[in-house]
Each structure stands twice: as C-alpha cells, then as structure tokens.
Amino acid sequence: xxxxxxxxxxxxxxxxxxxxxxxxxxxxxxxxxxxxxxxxxxxxxxxxxxxxxxxxxxxxxxxxxxxxxxxxxxxxxxxxxxxxxxxx
Numbered sequence: 001x002x003x004x005x006x007x008x009x010x011x012x013x014x015x016x017x018x019x020x021x022x023x024x025x026x027x028x029x030x031x032x033x034x035x036x037x038x039x040x041x042x043x044x045x046x047x048x049x050x051x052x053x054x055x056x057x058x059x060x061x062x063x064x065x066x067x068x069x070x071x072x073x074x075x076x077x078x079x080x081x082x083x084x085x086x087x088x
Contacts, residue, residue: 015055021035
C-alpha cells in the first residue's frame with residue numbers, strides 16, 4: 001500500500017494510525033527499517049510492514065528535539081508535523 005520508499009533522515013506520517021516517525025536507519029540485508037517517533041521512542045518495521053502502511057512524507061514537528069528529556073506532563077501539547085506530497 002505504501003508508495004513511500006524509506007529514506008534515512010525523512011519523516012513519515014502513518015495516516016491509518018496517526019503516527020509520525022523519523023527513519024533513522026535502513027538495514028537492507030536484514031530487511032529492517034529503524035524509526036524514532038515524535039516522543040523519542042525507537043521501533044523497527046520489516047519491509048513487508050512498511051509496504052502495508054498508509055504513509056505520507058511529512059516535515060519534523062516544529063519543536064522536535066532529539067536531545068529533549070522525556071516528560072510526563074500530560075498537559076503539554078506536542079506540535080503536529082506538516083504533511084507534504086513526496087516528489088515524484
């Protein structure tokens with residue numbers, strides 16, 4: 001389903017699950033894509049999972065910071081990445 005090829009350093013939005021994440025590594029030999037979400041958590045997808053996702057390229061959240069400390073402040077509103085169409 002995904003027409004977005006994973007690119008290291010690129011942000012993506014999963015429209016079906018309303019998730020935003022940054023591709024931090026691609027291991028083509030193992031078929032894995034490592035991502036960091038907007039909260040700083042790291043996860044991985046295999047290539048089949050990636051292809052099944054409804055992805056769109058987007059920009060990083062305005063205030064997103066790799067070095068930010070984790071906070072439990074429930075009232076804090078995180079910025080939303082802006083969606084954009086990938087270049088064809």
